[in-house]
Amino acid sequence: MDRDQELRQKAQQEVEKYQVIVTSDPYRPTYHIAPPVGLINDPNGWIQWNGIYHLFYQWMPFGTEHGAKFWGHLSSTNLVDWKQEPIALTPSEWFDKDGCYSGSAISHDDQLHLFYTGNVKTNGVRETYQCLATSKDGIHFDKKGVLIELPNGFTAHFRDPKVWNDDSKFYMVIGAQKEDNTGSVVWYESEDLQDWEYKGILADGFGYMWECPDFFLLDGQYVLLFSPQGLRAEGINNRNVYQSGYVIGKWNDHFTFGEFSELDRGFEFYAPQTTLDEKGRRLLFGWMGVPDQKEEYHPTKKHHWIHQLTLPRELELKDGKIYQKPVEELVELRDELIVHELGPITKTIPRASEILLDEITSEKGYITIFDYATIDFDKKNRTIKLTRPAFDNGEKEERVGIVEKDLNDIRIFLDHSSFEIFINGGELVFTSRMFASFYHSTLEVQAQGQLSLWSLRQKF
Ligand code: FRU
Numbered sequence: 001m002d003r004d005q006e007l008r009q010k011a012q013q014e015v016e017k018y019q020v021i022v023t024s025d026p027y028r029p030t031y032h033i034a035p036p037v038g039l040i041n042d043p044n045g046w047i048q049w050n051g052i053y054h055l056f057y058q059w060m061p062f063g064t065e066h067g068a069k070f071w072g073h074l075s076s077t078n079l080v081d082w083k084q085e086p087i088a089l090t091p092s093e094w095f096d097k098d099g100c101y102s103g104s105a106i107s108h109d110d111q112l113h114l115f116y117t118g119n120v121k122t123n124g125v126r127e128t129y130q131c132l133a134t135s136k137d138g139i140h141f142d143k144k145g146v147l148i149e150l151p152n153g154f155t156a157h158f159r160d161p162k163v164w165n166d167d168s169k170f171y172m173v174i175g176a177q178k179e180d181n182t183g184s185v186v187w188y189e190s191e192d193l194q195d196w197e198y199k200g201i202l203a204d205g206f207g208y209m210w211e212c213p214d215f216f217l218l219d220g221q222y223v224l225l226f227s228p229q230g231l232r233a234e235g236i237n238n239r240n241v242y243q244s245g246y247v248i249g250k251w252n253d254h255f256t257f258g259e260f261s262e263l264d265r266g267f268e269f270y271a272p273q274t275t276l277d278e279k280g281r282r283l284l285f286g287w288m289g290v291p292d293q294k295e296e297y298h299p300t301k302k303h304h305w306i307h308q309l310t311l312p313r314e315l316e317l318k319d320g321k322i323y324q325k326p327v328e329e330l331v332e333l334r335d336e337l338i339v340h341e342l343g344p345i346t347k348t349i350p351r352a353s354e355i356l357l358d359e360i361t362s363e364k365g366y367i368t369i370f371d372y373a374t375i376d377f378d379k380k381n382r383t384i385k386l387t388r389p390a391f392d393n394g395e396k397e398e399r400v401g402i403v404e405k406d407l408n409d410i411r412i413f414l415d416h417s418s419f420e421i422f423i424n425g426g427e428l429v430f431t432s433r434m435f436a437s438f439y440h441s442t443l444e445v446q447a448q449g450q451l452s453l454w455s456l457r458q459k460f
Contacts, residue, residue, distance in 0.1 A: 004092035011061040011070060011087060014038065018304040025303035026438060027417035030352050030458040031333055032288075033057070033074060033082060034308040039064050042160075042212060042271035043285035043309055044071055045088070045105035045114050048278050049138055053079060054112070055285060056088055057309065058102060064298075064306040066291070069099040071116065075138075079283075079312050079329040081459060088114065088133075088141050095120065095129045095146050102160040102212055103130075104273065106170070108193055112138045115172065117159035118146065126156035130174065132193070148188065151198050153179055158186075160212045162273070163193075173202060173213040175226060183210035183228055202255050203247065207231050211242075212271040215251075218282055219317040222251045225263070227271050236400040237262060241293040244270050244286070246322060263322065265401035266386065266421070266430035268293075274315065283327060286310040288418055288431055297391035299435050300417065310431055311413060311420060318427075319404065325426035326413065332457075339453035343445040351441075352456040355412040357449045365447030369414065372436035375421060377447070379407050384423055386430045401428040409449075415456075 001009070018037045022028065034040060038061040045056035052075050059072035071089035074082045089100040096118030103116030111134045118129035130148035133141040150158055157177035164171055172188040184204035188196040202215070208230035215224050227244045244264065249257030263272065264286070272286035289295065289307040298306050313324040334354060339347060343357060344365075357367065366376045373388040384407065387398045403424055411422040414434075421430040445451055 002092070004090050007070070007090035007092055008087055011090070014061045021303050022305045025300055025305070027300050027435060028303070028305075029308050029415040029418060030460055031456055032308045032311065032415050032418060032460075034460070035059055035061075035072070035305050036084065037061055037304050039066065039305075040072070040307045040309065041066070041069075041287050041289060041291070042102045043273045043287060044102050044116070046273045046275045046283070046285055047105040047107065047112070048275065049105070049107050049112055051278065052077060052138065053277070054105065054138060055082075056105070056114070064301040064304065067099070068097065068119075069101060071100050071114070073139075078332070079327050080332045085139055089116065089143070093118070093143060093145075095131060100131075102271065104162045106163045106165065106193070108165075108170075111136055113163075113193055114141060115147075115161040115163050117161065119159070128156045128158045130161050130172075130196075147194065148196050151186075154186075155179060155181070157209050162212075162214045164216065171215075172196060173215045173224075175209070175211045175213050177209045178204065181208050183207040183230065185210055185213040185215075185224065185226060187215075203257060206260070212273065214272070214274050216274060216276070216282060218315060218322070221248050221317055222255065222257075223248055223317070223322070224255065224257065225272060225274065228260070236402070239399055240267065240269075240290050242270060242290055244272060248317070248320060258320075261321070263324070264429045264431050265384075265399050266432040267388070267397070267399060268418075268433050269310070269431040272310075281327075282315040284313045284315055284324065286431065288433060294391045298433070308418060313426070313429075316426070321404070321427065323426040324429050325422060326411075326420070330413075333459070334454040335457045336455045337452065338455055339451055341451060343447050343449050343451045345451060346442055346444045347453075348441045349414075349443045349453060350455045351414065351416045352458070353414050354454045354456055355414065355443065356409065356452045357411075357445060357447060358409045358452070360407055360409065360447055360449040362448040365445075367410065367412070367447065368444040369412075369419065369434065370436035370442065371440040373419065373432070373434055375410065375430075377407055377410070382407065384410075384428060384430070386421070386432065388432065388434065391435065399430060401430065403427055413456075
């Protein structure tokens with residue numbers, strides 16, 4: 001048996017061994033993507049190919065810590081029902097033996113191409129290789145080896161290739177740490193996806209490393225999305241250990257851009273990736289986790305799994321700001337309309353539900369979920385504040401966002417141990433995990449507005 005087969009077999013054994021304990025966890029999500037066992041992090045290779053959505057993910061099957069990552073694989077026809085596909089990539093070769101790290105997918109010549117980073121660490125010394133794997137059926141991938149080696153001027157923190165094309169060429173951005181230990185994104189060009197020409201630094205200027213870059217046109221403007229490390233907390237901004245956000249600018253060989261904005265105001269959000277689907281929508285998945293941020297305190301580790309992904313979101317640019325809204329397909333999740341009345345209310349609700357508080361008229365108010373998380377709003381100063389107990393010591397911690405104009409609506413997707421809160425149709429989003437006690441099952445809405453609540457169907 002070769003190394004690839006051996007790793008596949010071991011991963012499969014791990015899935016089977018812990019299946020019962022993983023799926024019996026009351027914190028297990030029923031409509032969000034979570035790892036079959038072990039640890040999930042970044043969404044990878046996100047693409048719609050021949051009508052089918054393919055989503056890959058960073059996966060560590062052998063434990064709930066980070067390590068030599070695999071690429072897990074799911075497919076979907078409707079963004080609601082997902083099918084677990086065979087493992088796409090295992091860390092089986094000399095150039096990726098310590099992890100098939102993050103990357104992206106592109107279609108060319110009827111084949112699905114995956115670009116990823118081969119991570120190698122020998123006696124603590126890191127090497128990095130940008131690699132290619134291709135597939136004719138979108139299920140079985142042939143590794144083609146190393147395409148890009150580390151250029152001069154950078155440390156081995158050089159990873160996460162995102163590839164795209166226009167009518168004439170292919171392009172790639174990579175997250176890179178410069179030799180002076182500052183973060184940047186570099187870019188490459190290619191005619192054929194094989195030979196890549198290094199074009200230089202696309203953007204830099206703060207932090208010590210930028211991970212998972214993504215570069216695309218959104219409503220006529222260039223957006224660079226990335227996850228910078230090493231930003232200092234300032235007021236309500238940059239409160240998580242690492243950030244995830246974007247700059248908007250103009251690009252013609254040179255990229256000039258404005259201020260950095262965080263994409264999400266919640267506690268757990270990182271390493272998002274987008275794709276343009278066949279309907280022309282810019283769709284995003286994020287990781288509902290942050291590296292090095294109290295990961296060791298997640299109670300799901302006892303059940304041999306950790307972390308999950310966000311729901312798919314559609315991006316829009318309005319008044320210089322990215323709006324994220326849950327894709328419209330997600331209304332298919334709605335099962336029963338349990339509440340449809342004017343707030344305030346207090347009610348026992350299911351662990352998988354969608355809550356919509358619309359046409360909010362009260363000046364101030366709050367929503368408390370399972371006596372655990374509270375969303376306070378204040379229309380006068382336009383603030384939304386999310387409070388929850390910290391995973392390590394239970395002390396209250398908070399995140400704050402400010403809306404541009406008036407607060408109108410709050411839409412929440414609850415899924416056992418997580419929530420995604422969309423304010424004003426996606427102007428602000430708070431994504432977070434929630435490890436509430438099972439003795440508490442009430443929703444309290446202290447606000448005037450039109451309240452609707454649906455129980456949501458189980459998909460996993
Ligand atoms: C981001 C990240 C990437 C890397 C991957 C490894 O969360 O650190 O930069 O490719 O995770 O799993």
